[in-house]
Amino acid sequence: MLDPPDAGGTGGCGGGGDGGDDCAAEDDTDVAIASDFGDLIPPAQVCAGQCVPKEPLGWSEPALLWIGSPDGVPSCPATAPIVGYEGYADFAAPASYQCPACACDPPEATCEVPMAWRAYASFPCGGPEAPATSFAAPDGWDGTCTSVNGVDTGRTCGGTPCVQSLAIQAPRVVSAGCAPRVTEAPENPDGPATVGSFATVARACTGNASPPCADPGMTCTPAPPIGDAAPPEGFLTCIHHEGEQDCPATYPDRHVFHAGVEDTRGCAPCGCTEPTGATCSVLASAFSDEGCSQLVAAQVITADAPYCGTVATGTALGSKSVSVVSLDPGKCEAFGGEAVGSIAPTAAATFCCQRASSVPA
Numbered sequence: 001m002l003d004p005p006d007a008g009g010t011g012g013c014g015g016g017g018d019g020g021d022d023c024a025a026e027d028d029t030d031v032a033i034a035s036d037f038g039d040l041i042p043p044a045q046v047c048a049g050q051c052v053p054k055e056p057l058g059w060s061e062p063a064l065l066w067i068g069s070p071d072g073v074p075s076c077p078a079t080a081p082i083v084g085y086e087g088y089a090d091f092a093a094p095a096s097y098q099c100p101a102c103a104c105d106p107p108e109a110t111c112e113v114p115m116a117w118r119a120y121a122s123f124p125c126g127g128p129e130a131p132a133t134s135f136a137a138p139d140g141w142d143g144t145c146t147s148v149n150g151v152d153t154g155r156t157c158g159g160t161p162c163v164q165s166l167a168i169q170a171p172r173v174v175s176a177g178c179a180p181r182v183t184e185a186p187e188n189p190d191g192p193a194t195v196g197s198f199a200t201v202a203r204a205c206t207g208n209a210s211p212p213c214a215d216p217g218m219t220c221t222p223a224p225p226i227g228d229a230a231p232p233e234g235f236l237t238c239i240h241h242e243g244e245q246d247c248p249a250t251y252p253d254r255h256v257f258h259a260g261v262e263d264t265r266g267c268a269p270c271g272c273t274e275p276t277g278a279t280c281s282v283l284a285s286a287f288s289d290e291g292c293s294q295l296v297a298a299q300v301i302t303a304d305a306p307y308c309g310t311v312a313t314g315t316a317l318g319s320k321s322v323s324v325v326s327l328d329p330g331k332c333e334a335f336g337g338e339a340v341g342s343i344a345p346t347a348a349a350t351f352c353c354q355r356a357s358s359v360p361a
Helices: none
Strands: 050-053 063-068 082-092 101-104 109-112 117-120 132-134 165-168 172-175 180-184 197-206 218-221 235-242 253-263 279-287 295-302 307-310 319-328 343-353
Touching (some): 063 082, 109 319, 197 235, 197 253, 197 343, 295 307
Antiparallel strands (some): 050 218, 063 197, 082 197, 165 307, 235 343
């Protein structure tokens, strides 16, 4: 501690003269010293680090920033021992996300037998003002022999035989759709181990509160370590702001880092369109008796093609039966399986520094 200047002269404190007894006791506290700052600052309050321009509004106070390889991240120096931020840059995206190929199983389908049978008192079926007589099958019919709604021999409709022609509804394919499946899985499906990597790591270090600088436009911050105390890439004095920002003139060297990555990649689920091309055919038979033994008419009917044929005028329609001849369930087209989503760095932060020369190329 520097001593205060001597008052000098015989009248000073500690010397002889008239003023000896009147002098105040010698003060043993720190005394302001003249410094290069231009003001008198108590030595205990002089910035021990470096005085740098104050940060603009909205920016963090200056900190020491290290930038380098992930393999060489140093500890914070003793002058700024607190890790205030860690981020990453130079993201290398992984290879394209691989997804499986999609396909569709054949549809689960049945051939719905015709339920609507009608006899007409004319030919062709359903002529103008021709009465129709129902010969319909019962609800839930599976095509086995049935005598429900039989038409007696010689029944007349307005003085005309009710049975002159017979119309049978076309069968219909009823499909439950197709089940999607994976036909070809990738050999090396993408996963957590292939989410890419960052080539650069940034670590910002801060210290405890520091004394103010004499210049009100400057702020005291720890000085970067030099010599053997500094890692190979060294430290920069930087200010920080969340998001991507432009740098002020006082801290022109701009660096953007990210907190990590957001991985939303995946594969679109496999699906199937509605079946197309489905068709079936049935053999429909009408009998004059109730036991399906005396054949009146028989016809192979295909889907979407109803039948109309003549029968002996006035004959009885006592029973009927239907059997499925063929069924083509059609097919579905597969969709989905394509790669969706993305992987990208998130939570950007901007560091603006004073010295770009210390940053590795």
